[in-house]
Amino acid sequence: MNVAYTTSRPHRTGVFFALLLFWVLLSGSLAPTTLGIGVIVGAIIAWLLPGAMSFFSDFRFSGRAVRAAIAYFGYFLLALVKANLRVAGLVLSPALPINPGFVKVRTRLKSPMGRLLLANSITLTPGTLTVEIEGEWLYVHWVTADAPDIEGATHEIVEGFERYLEVMYG
Amino acid sequence: MSGLLEILGAAVLFAGTVFLALGALGLIRMPDSFNRIQAGTKATTLGTLLVLLGAGLLAPTFAFKLVLIGVFLLFTNPLSSQVLARAAARIHAPKVLGGAVDRFDEDHPDAKGGRA
Numbered sequence: 055m056n057v058a059y060t061t062s063r064p065h066r067t068g069v070f071f072a073l074l075l076f077w078v079l080l081s082g083s084l085a086p087t088t089l090g091i092g093v094i095v096g097a098i099i100a101w102l103l104p105g106a107m108s109f110f111s112d113f114r115f116s117g118r119a120v121r122a123a124i125a126y127f128g129y130f131l132l133a134l135v136k137a138n139l140r141v142a143g144l145v146l147s148p149a150l151p152i153n154p155g156f157v158k159v160r161t162r163l164k165s166p167m168g169r170l171l172l173a174n175s176i177t178l179t180p181g182t183l184t185v186e187i188e189g190e191w192l193y194v195h196w197v198t199a200d201a202p203d204i205e206g207a208t209h210e211i212v213e214g215f216e217r218y219l220e221v222m223y224g
Numbered sequence: 225m226s227g228l229l230e231i232l233g234a235a236v237l238f239a240g241t242v243f244l245a246l247g248a249l250g251l252i253r254m255p256d257s258f259n260r261i262q263a264g265t266k267a268t269t270l271g272t273l274l275v276l277l278g279a280g281l282l283a284p285t286f287a288f289k290l291v292l293i294g295v296f297l298l299f300t301n302p303l304s305s306q307v308l309a310r311a312a313a314r315i316h317a318p319k320v321l322g323g324a325v326d327r328f329d330e331d332h333p334d335a336k337g338g339r340a
Contacts, residue, residue, distance in 0.1 A: 079292055138243055138270040141263055145250040154259055154320055158327035177302035178269055183262050184302075185309045185328060193328045195258040195309060204327075 068113070070100035113167070119222045126218035133179040133214070140181060144197065155199030156185065157207035159192050162216060168223030175215045182211050229281055237278030243271030255320040257312045265305040272297055 077092035078084065113119065144152060163169050173184040173192060181197035194211055250263025276294050280287040313328055 076292065079288060082288060134266075134270055134273075137266045141250065141266045142243065142246045145246050145253055145263060145267075150253060150255075152254075152259060154256075156319075156321075156326045156328040158331070173306060174299065174302040177265060177305055178298070181262065183258060183265065183309050184306050185258070185313045193313075193331075195262065197259060197262055 066100045066104055069103065070096050073099055113223060114221075122218045122221035126215070126222065129214065129218065130175055130178075133175070137179045137181070141197070144181075151198075153198050153200075155196055157194050157196050157199055157211075158204055159194055159208040159212050160190050160204065161192060161208075161212055162190075163219055163223065165223040168219045171223070172212065172215055172219055176211055229284075233278045233281030235278075236274050236281060240271045240274030240276075240278055243267045243274060247271060257317045258309060258319065261305050261309050261312075265301060269297065269301050272301075 073096040074092050077096065078089070081088050081092070083089075144150065161169060161172055163172055169187065173187060176182050176184045176192070176194060183195040184192055185195050186193040192212075194207070196207070196211070199207075200210070244267065247264055247267030250267060251260050254260045254263050273294055276290045276297075280290045313332075319326070
């Protein structure tokens, strides 16, 4: 089984800019000294870790991808709130009406970063938790397994996010 | 000082702590590791985000850094839950299944676990 969670080609530039962006936001200053330190340290880290992933790994820099990223973020926040209300309702209900199962879903996404974001999104949304990824297959623990077959589960769990992630990362 | 912002901030902070408390309740009430991870991840993510938002409303100068903390949280929280869940699945942690499917065990007979 392939356990090397690195992207196929080096992403030093993307990692460098992601690090620099976080450094600037964290330090809250654009003074030459601060910026200089950020550039030097960021470059060293990016050079030492050619396999590292960042938000920008495999990201397709196009207007369409950026629009999809914004739409994805909104959709994700909405799903996060729904997930919480649902789990809160389950926890508070005296009967604890759960019907847990492990379902298998398939993703069309090819890029490691896209798959990582998909797995994270699934984990943070209604009653689903990614347990294992094997290639294009994801095993998902589902508190209320309403659609146990592969097609149904994929439709319920994956397709909402995949629409956006496919445009962003492919 | 704008009183309205403070009241709103306090209300959002409180809502956050309610979700965190529900997450803790979920840890106690849920029957197996996987369901507990579910309750733990979701409730704490929104709970912490709301606490950060409330803090941002109370102290707007911190807002930028609070957003960064939120982003880190959104990436690390599900990741750690997934790693926990994967480890639990691989070491045959007891599962509670509601009469539904278990595709993981079907495909990984060597990891066949007991039932809680």
